[in-house]
Amino acid sequence: MPFTLPAGFAIAVETEVKHSRFIAALRRVDSPADAQSFVDDERRLYPDARHHCWAFVTGNEPTDRAERSSDDGEPGGTAGVPMLQVLRTRELVDVAVVVTRYFGGIKLGAGGLVRAYSGAVAAVVDAATSEARFLSRERLELSALDVGHDTAGRIEAELRGRGITVVDTAYGAEVTFTLATKDPDRLAAVVAELTAGTGELAPAGVRWVDV
Numbered sequence: 001m002p003f004t005l006p007a008g009f010a011i012a013v014e015t016e017v018k019h020s021r022f023i024a025a026l027r028r029v030d031s032p033a034d035a036q037s038f039v040d041d042e043r044r045l046y047p048d049a050r051h052h053c054w055a056f057v058t059g060n061e062p063t064d065r066a067e068r069s070s071d072d073g074e075p076g077g078t079a080g081v082p083m084l085q086v087l088r089t090r091e092l093v094d095v096a097v098v099v100t101r102y103f104g105g106i107k108l109g110a111g112g113l114v115r116a117y118s119g120a121v122a123a124v125v126d127a128a129t130s131e132a133r134f135l136s137r138e139r140l141e142l143s144a145l146d147v148g149h150d151t152a153g154r155i156e157a158e159l160r161g162r163g164i165t166v167v168d169t170a171y172g173a174e175v176t177f178t179l180a181t182k183d184p185d186r187l188a189a190v191v192a193e194l195t196a197g198t199g200e201l202a203p204a205g206v207r208w209v210d211v
Contacts, residue, residue, distance in 0.1 A: 002093040003134040013124040017116040019104025024124040026097045032066050035096040042098040049100045053079035056096035057087050060208045078113035086121040097121050135210040140180040142204040147175050158194050
């Protein structure tokens with residue numbers, strides 16, 4: 001199950017390794033463009049820093065997921081990819097992290113840089129976790145149900161009363177409910193009961209919700 005941050009939430013944690021300062025900032029983002037804006041914000045916040053390495057993951061379905069990272073001048077593979085791996089391991093989506101480094105005069109070597117950058121990201125993720133800021137993200141199946149105007153009110157009330165989410169109601173020749181559930185089999189059973197077996201559910205996509 002993926003996890004994400006509340007909209008608008010951001011947190012920063014500073015760590016130090018051999019006199020180099022690593023400031024890790026984590027924020028909810030909703031697109032690659034939003035993630036890039038976050039990176040730009042951090043560059044402006046710390047204009048005198050040597051490196052602003054970053055990574056982000058956006059999108060829920062594998063087909064629309066975007067993952068990117070940057071070493072921003074550090075040796076290849078020592079910053080961005082290790083940072084991204086922490087986000088993947090923690091199953092985070094729609095989040096970006098920027099680690100700003102102030103060089104402390106002692107070279108860390110490739111292995112030291114990997115540990116420092118991944119450790120900085122782990123520290124900020126742990127801080128957000130300790131504040132209970134992460135939200136579970138659930139995948140809900142959407143289905144369309146057509147019913148007559150004469151029974152729509154009763155059926156909608158029954159659906160809501162049984163915990164079925166009614167996402168939308170459209171009025172035409174019939175009333176069309178768009179329903180969301182994480183248990184399609186239960187939804188089908190409830191609809192069959194409420195419509196005496198006449199109601200037919202049609203696939204209407206998916207929706208991801210934060211809970």
